[in-house]
Amino acid sequence: MIHLKNVWKEYQLDKEIIFSSLKAINLKIEKGEFSSIIGPSGSGKSTLMHVIGLLDKPSKGEILIEGKDISKLDDDQISTLRNEFVGFVFQQFNLIPKLTILENILIPTVYARKKLNYDPKEKAMELINNFGLAGKEKSYPNKISGGQQQRVAIARALIMNPRLILADEPTGNLDTKTGEDILKLLHNLHEKKGITVLLVTHDPKIADKTERKIKIVDGEIV
Amino acid sequence: MKYIIFLLKSALEDFSHNKGRTILTSLGILIGVLSVVLVIAFGLGLRKYVENQFESLGANLIFVMPGNKKTILQGGGMMGGIKFDEKDVNNIKRVSNISYLAPVFVKTGAMIEAEGKSEVVEVVASNEEIIGVMNLELEEGRLIEKKDIQKGQKIILLHLSMAEKLFISSDLALGNNVVIDKQNYKVIGILKSKGGGGLGGGDMDAHVYIPFKASYSFNPEKKYYGLYFKADSKENVFIVKDTVQKILEKRYDKDDFSVMEQSELMDTVSSIFNIINTVLIAIAAISLVVGGVGIMNIMYVTVTERIKEIGIRRALGARKKDILYQFITESVTLSLLGGLMGLGLAEIIVLLIQSLFPAYINLSSVLLALGVSSAIGIIFGVFPAKKAADLSPIDAIRYE
Numbered sequence: 001m002i003h004l005k006n007v008w009k010e011y012q013l014d015k016e017i018i019f020s021s022l023k024a025i026n027l028k029i030e031k032g033e034f035s036s037i038i039g040p041s042g043s044g045k046s047t048l049m050h051v052i053g054l055l056d057k058p059s060k061g062e063i064l065i066e067g068k069d070i071s072k073l074d075d076d077q078i079s080t081l082r083n084e085f086v087g088f089v090f091q092q093f094n095l096i097p098k099l100t101i102l103e104n105i106l107i108p109t110v111y112a113r114k115k116l117n118y119d120p121k122e123k124a125m126e127l128i129n130n131f132g133l134a135g136k137e138k139s140y141p142n143k144i145s146g147g148q149q150q151r152v153a154i155a156r157a158l159i160m161n162p163r164l165i166l167a168d169e170p171t172g173n174l175d176t177k178t179g180e181d182i183l184k185l186l187h188n189l190h191e192k193k194g195i196t197v198l199l200v201t202h203d204p205k206i207a208d209k210t211e212r213k214i215k216i217v218d219g220e221i222v
Numbered sequence: 223m224k225y226i227i228f229l230l231k232s233a234l235e236d237f238s239h240n241k242g243r244t245i246l247t248s249l250g251i252l253i254g255v256l257s258v259v260l261v262i263a264f265g266l267g268l269r270k271y272v273e274n275q276f277e278s279l280g281a282n283l284i285f286v287m288p289g290n291k292k293t294i295l296q297g298g299g300m301m302g303g304i305k306f307d308e309k310d311v312n313n314i315k316r317v318s319n320i321s322y323l324a325p326v327f328v329k330t331g332a333m334i335e336a337e338g339k340s341e342v343v344e345v346v347a348s349n350e351e352i353i354g355v356m357n358l359e360l361e362e363g364r365l366i367e368k369k370d371i372q373k374g375q376k377i378i379l380l381h382l383s384m385a386e387k388l389f390i391s392s393d394l395a396l397g398n399n400v401v402i403d404k405q406n407y408k409v410i411g412i413l414k415s416k417g418g419g420g421l422g423g424g425d426m427d428a429h430v431y432i433p434f435k436a437s438y439s440f441n442p443e444k445k446y447y448g449l450y451f452k453a454d455s456k457e458n459v460f461i462v463k464d465t466v467q468k469i470l471e472k473r474y475d476k477d478d479f480s481v482m483e484q485s486e487l488m489d490t491v492s493s494i495f496n497i498i499n500t501v502l503i504a505i506a507a508i509s510l511v512v513g514g515v516g517i518m519n520i521m522y523v524t525v526t527e528r529i530k531e532i533g534i535r536r537a538l539g540a541r542k543k544d545i546l547y548q549f550i551t552e553s554v555t556l557s558l559l560g561g562l563m564g565l566g567l568a569e570i571i572v573l574l575i576q577s578l579f580p581a582y583i584n585l586s587s588v589l590l591a592l593g594v595s596s597a598i599g600i601i602f603g604v605f606p607a608k609k610a611a612d613l614s615p616i617d618a619i620r621y622e
Contacts, residue, residue, distance in 0.1 A: 075542055083538065107535065
């Protein structure tokens with residue numbers, strides 16, 4: 001499904017110094033996987049996730065999504081892929097504070113270029129109910145708990161029926177119990193809906209629960 | 223459609239979160255639109271006022287004078303040149319669509335004396351139809367009638383202000399005599415003041431009216447200096463003018479006389495007003511630009527405040543142009559809001575002063591106000607919006 005070939009991400013720190021956040025990454029993510037990218041902070045795992053999620057562009061190398069070379073796509077087409085193909089879940093939840101829970105979940109549908117074969121609002125309400133958020137649809141993000149916010153973020157990631165969920169430290173801002181609930185939720189999505197999930201974490205205990213661990217140290221897969 | 227609703231909704235949502243800022247920013251546009259619309263409204267009112275003044279001299283007025291248009295406008299033509307006679311009057315009488323016809327002899331710079339005082343006046347010797355031609359209205363006494371004309375009575379009509387200058391009050395003037403060119407004329411009527419129009423025709427109140435035959439002492443040729451008449455409607459002015467021109471050309475060389483209408487004079491005045499008005503609008507428009515800069519400033523602040531939101535939206539699939547449209551919609555809405563409020567306030571001011579001055583707001587100034595405020599929203603919003611759209615998604619989402 002996703003194929004990274006010799007991907008580098010470099011930053012010019014000074015005139016002479018170039019810092020490589022990703023070094024010659026070769027990686028294949030297959031459809032239906034439940035994998036984790038694990039590494040200490042600063043190892044480049046977040047950068048890797050951003051590159052896979054098309055939020056960031058590699059300095060060198062090729063990214064193939066379903067066989068298509070991403071470097072040949074323009075910004076609009078990449079935006080469309082972000083909209084339809086990927087669903088993001090962030091450590092910071094990244095909900096828009098001035099929008100209600102329901103409005104937050106509906107954001108991706110506003111930018112949808114393809115005709116949706118379902119009613120976005122109905123689907124959002126279904127997700128709200130399934131995720132134990134019933135009655136909260138008109139609340140604002142700052143009025144609900146962290147765990148609830150993360151569930152809203154997952155609902156938002158799912159509203160477009162993506163093939164891939166990218167979760168960057170999804171439990172990082174949550175207590176252990178709530179974190180476990182969120183992981184369970186992701187597990188369910190993978191098992192029941194067959195969604196490919198890629199999880200970024202620094203916590204080996206969390207990585208142990210996934211089917212495949214991709215370990216990254218100093219920008220290299222080990 | 224759904225997308226436009228989304229854009230508007232998100233703009234309004236942002237305003238409701240920053241009410242004070244929104245009001246202050248649109249205040250700039252409000253003041254700009256208010257001043258431009260008011261200047262236009264006053265300009266329109268002024269023009270209407272002047273048109274009314276002209277109409278008080280007699281709407282649809284046409285006059286035939288000796289000399290060509292150029293010499294008439296230079297004040298010549300009154301001396302020498304051709305003079306008209308009864309035959310011309312009878313020829314013109316046959317033209318249809320003429321409501322009043324007054325052949326006149328005018329003595330300019332004549333001295334009028336009474337009670338030991340004297341004033342300079344313009345003596346208009348004509349028939350009873352001069353009343354209708356010049357839209358004269360009676361204040362006191364009576365007007366000159368047909369029988370007075372036939373008898374050539376030595377009677378005279380004065381405007382109220384002239385009567386007051388000579389006799390202190392109009393009551394004392396009525397029935398008394400005035401002296402022009404050593405001849406006595408009895409004051410039979412006082413006319414309402416026209417006010418010092420001063421535009422082209424001189425002070426209308428310095429005109430005095432006598433029957434034509436009563437002018438023979440200073441008009442030995444017994445001829446007419448000019449022919450004043452009125453078309454029965456605005457639409458017929460042109461055709462009447464044209465017909466009279468053709469009739470007179472049969473007797474006279476076309477350079478020896480001119481057929482002119484009020485509106486020709488009015489056009490000259492209007493074009494001057496247009497220039498003044500344009501200059502004033504341009505000055506008022508400066509405040510619109512200042513308002514636009516205010517919007518631009520606030521839009522930059524808004525973009526900076528919402529970098530994270532922009533990043534989130536980009537991560538969820540918003541294209542560059544979606545972000546661009548979102549912020550342009552916001553600046554246009556902001557500007558339009560100011561424009562609408564400015565327009566509303568201008569309307570209120572115009573309604574309040576309506577009784578004092580005939581200012582008014584027409585459809586084109588409404589469209590102009592709305593068009594200009596939208597344009598300002600776009601022009602001054604596009605740079606901040608572009609800045610927002612060009613942010614890298616990953617830098618934006620990481621921004622704290």
